[in-house]
Amino acid sequence: MNFYKIIVLFAVFGVNQVFAQKKVFSFSATMNTIGVLEDANGQPDSMLNWTFGYFNTEIDKQHDVPGPLVEVNLGDTVVIEFYNPSPEGHTIHLHGLDVDQRNDGVPSTSFFVLTGDTASYEFIATKAGTFMYHCHVTTPLHFQMGMYGALIVKNGNSTYNNYGKFNNEHLLFLSEFDRRYHAMDITGIDLRDMRLDYILVNGKTHGQIYRDSNEVLSLKPGDTCLLRVVNATYSINRLTIPNEINCKIIGSDGRKIPADIVTNTIDVYPGERYGLLLTTANVIDSAAIEICYLNMRTQKGTKTEYIPINEYAFVAPPEKKNIEDNDTVKTDITSRIGIKPLLVYPNPTMRFIIIEDFEQETKFSILDLNGKCWLKGELGKSKRLDLGALPDGIYILSTSHQNTLILKE
Amino acid sequence: MRFFALLLAIVLHAELSFAQSFFLNKGTITEKQATIDILRLNQSSIFDSSNAVISISENQANQLIISNSFQRNLTFQIYKTDDLILSELLKTGASKTIEIPSLTKGVYRYQLKNGIEAQSGVKGLLLVGVKVDFVWRIKELDMDYAKAFLDDKLSNTDYFPERFSINGFIYPQTMQDVKTKVNCKVGDTVDILIFNAGYMPHSMHVHGYHVLITESDSNPNQTGWSKDTFPVQKDRYCFIRLIPDKPGKYPVHDHYMGSVTVEGNYPGGMITMLDVSN
Numbered sequence: 001m002n003f004y005k006i007i008v009l010f011a012v013f014g015v016n017q018v019f020a021q022k023k024v025f026s027f028s029a030t031m032n033t034i035g036v037l038e039d040a041n042g043q044p045d046s047m048l049n050w051t052f053g054y055f056n057t058e059i060d061k062q063h064d065v066p067g068p069l070v071e072v073n074l075g076d077t078v079v080i081e082f083y084n085p086s087p088e089g090h091t092i093h094l095h096g097l098d099v100d101q102r103n104d105g106v107p108s109t110s111f112f113v114l115t116g117d118t119a120s121y122e123f124i125a126t127k128a129g130t131f132m133y134h135c136h137v138t139t140p141l142h143f144q145m146g147m148y149g150a151l152i153v154k155n156g157n158s159t160y161n162n163y164g165k166f167n168n169e170h171l172l173f174l175s176e177f178d179r180r181y182h183a184m185d186i187t188g189i190d191l192r193d194m195r196l197d198y199i200l201v202n203g204k205t206h207g208q209i210y211r212d213s214n215e216v217l218s219l220k221p222g223d224t225c226l227l228r229v230v231n232a233t234y235s236i237n238r239l240t241i242p243n244e245i246n247c248k249i250i251g252s253d254g255r256k257i258p259a260d261i262v263t264n265t266i267d268v269y270p271g272e273r274y275g276l277l278l279t280t281a282n283v284i285d286s287a288a289i290e291i292c293y294l295n296m297r298t299q300k301g302t303k304t305e306y307i308p309i310n311e312y313a314f315v316a317p318p319e320k321k322n323i324e325d326n327d328t329v330k331t332d333i334t335s336r337i338g339i340k341p342l343l344v345y346p347n348p349t350m351r352f353i354i355i356e357d358f359e360q361e362t363k364f365s366i367l368d369l370n371g372k373c374w375l376k377g378e379l380g381k382s383k384r385l386d387l388g389a390l391p392d393g394i395y396i397l398s399t400s401h402q403n404t405l406i407l408k409e
Numbered sequence: 410m411r412f413f414a415l416l417l418a419i420v421l422h423a424e425l426s427f428a429q430s431f432f433l434n435k436g437t438i439t440e441k442q443a444t445i446d447i448l449r450l451n452q453s454s455i456f457d458s459s460n461a462v463i464s465i466s467e468n469q470a471n472q473l474i475i476s477n478s479f480q481r482n483l484t485f486q487i488y489k490t491d492d493l494i495l496s497e498l499l500k501t502g503a504s505k506t507i508e509i510p511s512l513t514k515g516v517y518r519y520q521l522k523n524g525i526e527a528q529s530g531v532k533g534l535l536l537v538g539v540k541v542d543f544v545w546r547i548k549e550l551d552m553d554y555a556k557a558f559l560d561d562k563l564s565n566t567d568y569f570p571e572r573f574s575i576n577g578f579i580y581p582q583t584m585q586d587v588k589t590k591v592n593c594k595v596g597d598t599v600d601i602l603i604f605n606a607g608y609m610p611h612s613m614h615v616h617g618y619h620v621l622i623t624e625s626d627s628n629p630n631q632t633g634w635s636k637d638t639f640p641v642q643k644d645r646y647c648f649i650r651l652i653p654d655k656p657g658k659y660p661v662h663d664h665y666m667g668s669v670t671v672e673g674n675y676p677g678g679m680i681t682m683l684d685v686s687n
Binding site for chain 2 (some may be wrong): 093095096098099100101102104106108109138139140141143144189190191192193194234236252253254255257258261267269270271272273296297298299
């Protein structure tokens with residue numbers, strides 16, 4: 001191919017189309033994934049999930065909620081091979097990708113992928129933007145159980161066709177869990193009745209978000225961050241962006257909108273996706289994006305989660321709860337004896353820990369396993385302790401609270 | 410000559426502003442083995458579970474004759490978004506002629522007065538000079554609310570509807586109704602008016618296509634957007650335009666998953682279909 005032909009190809013098809021590839025993803029489904037979330041008290045909460053994951057690879061066992069991120073380039077031919085070894089039929093619906101009927105993933109109009117079957121879905125990524133995939137079999141149930149994931153069509157450093165340039169990006173794949181569905185027996189459950197026990201941000205809750213550096217949104221003066229928001233919930237997701245950040249909506253559902261909208265409050269409805277460009281003129285620390293879930297039936301806020309900006313181990317405000325919300329009452333040992341457990345993170349830590357959830361001023365000490373005291377003092381509602389001077393090793397955090405000793409490593 | 414032309418115009422105008430008759434009918438529906446009486450505004454005295462669409466001409470006075478067979482007096486109202494256009498008392502057991510003033514072209518809604526009466530679910534579209542290919546009236550029904558209306562009190566329960574419908578039909582009934590299921594051809598321009606006559610928003614998702622939101626009082630800032638999923642707020646409407654480029658059957662449904670169930674089972678409720686042929 002000579003130089004002129006290359007030029008013509010670039011002019012006719014664009015750079016992405018010339019370098020478009022065939023991308024093949026091999027997925028499988030499971031209905032026995034055990035996931036561990038963190039509750040509002042910092043305690044682990046295990047539950048049964050149904051999931052998509054990679055099949056027949058070294059990371060086969062990493063089935064999780066959400067399913068793997070499918071990331072392709074504009075113009076790519078995308079093939080998702082799907083093997084279903086699970087006990088029930090599933091499909092993959094390519095939400096927002098405008099595929100033909102065969103590849104739409106609706107069992108009654110496309111096809112079922114029954115137990116032991118293998119099928120493939122194929123499409124050409126003709127629009128850049130943020131999409132999702134999910135199972136469309138008994139959708140309220142399979143969606144609740146975790147069978148979904150994000151699908152991103154990239155166009156270099158532009159969000160859409162040569163518009164919305166950014167130098168970093170962050171995905172907020174928002175979903176939710178009702179604990180009752182993730183118990184072993186869901187016989188007789190009413191599929192209209194979805195209660196919000198957990199807000200999931202990229203599959204994580206509470207401290208799992210604040211302690212994970214991958215979940216920290218990075219934004220410095222001079223940056224333009226593309227924030228991709230996916231609502232895979234049963235709720236309205238109301239995002240409140242801190243005032244020191246300039247936020248504009250530039251697109252939705254994989255399309256540029258006619259005119260950018262400057263706003264710091266964005267309501268995202270179930271199934272919608274938004275593309276937001278964030279910039280700041282000032283250095284930001286100790287700030288967070290607030291995500292409030294509003295009940296669709298009442299349009300009232302129920303629960304709130306926070307996305308830390310720039311600060312690893314962000315300290316979130318106390319969780320907001322609506323008294324009308326149907327919370328599941330946990331009966332663990334600490335709640336029975338009336339002691340609120342400590343929330344300590346990050347743990348393990350390299351430098352510092354943050355301690356939360358004290359009912360009152362509380363004395364503390366940090367001891368090594370020989371009983372030597374390395375640090376002591378008094379905690380307020382929340383406290384950040386610098387452990388940089390301590391040698392590597394295992395320590396005991398000891399506090400006195402109503403004559404009850406609480407220990408955490 | 411000018412006199413006769415004026416006379417002809419007056420006569421023609423008088424003929425066009427004819428009165429339309431409607432009936433507030435009580436009928437029974439069944440859900441979860443429970444039956445309940447509901448009230449609907451119908452074009453005949455035979456009960457139909459969907460409220461009528463009233464169409465009138467723009468920029469001229471119109472008359473509605475409404476018969477109220479319900480056991481209480483009721484208040485019939487017409488709104489443009491949040492603006493009350495008129496409010497008329499309908500006495501029990503009587504017919505009332507309502508003079509509708511000249512209205513500009515657009516989408517209006519009628520309903521019974523907010524509060525106890527609104528729980529009846531009598532709420533619908535008043536189209537003034539509007540022509541559109543399909544109308545989807547999306548709505549849900551909470552039987553506790555319907556019962557509270559019958560008992561002449563406000564419901565004290567959380568809103569938790571059992572029945573989700575489009576044009577009064579729940580899936581798969583929607584597939585049998587030619588005004589609810591969209592049959593069209595590749596290359597057609599199909600305009601659809603979606604009106605939310607319920608108590609909660611719905612997030613409508615279109616399979617296979619993005620649609621252009623051509624007008625919206627639901628989310629006005631989304632006018633002109635190309636979307637595959639979009640909210641329609643309570644008491645609000647939007648127009649969407651579909652220009653299909655490939656054949657096939659593509660569902661349209663609320664992505665709030667509670668709405669795609671019937672009696673707690675899937676699929677049901679607020680689902681319809683685009684059926685595109687070559």
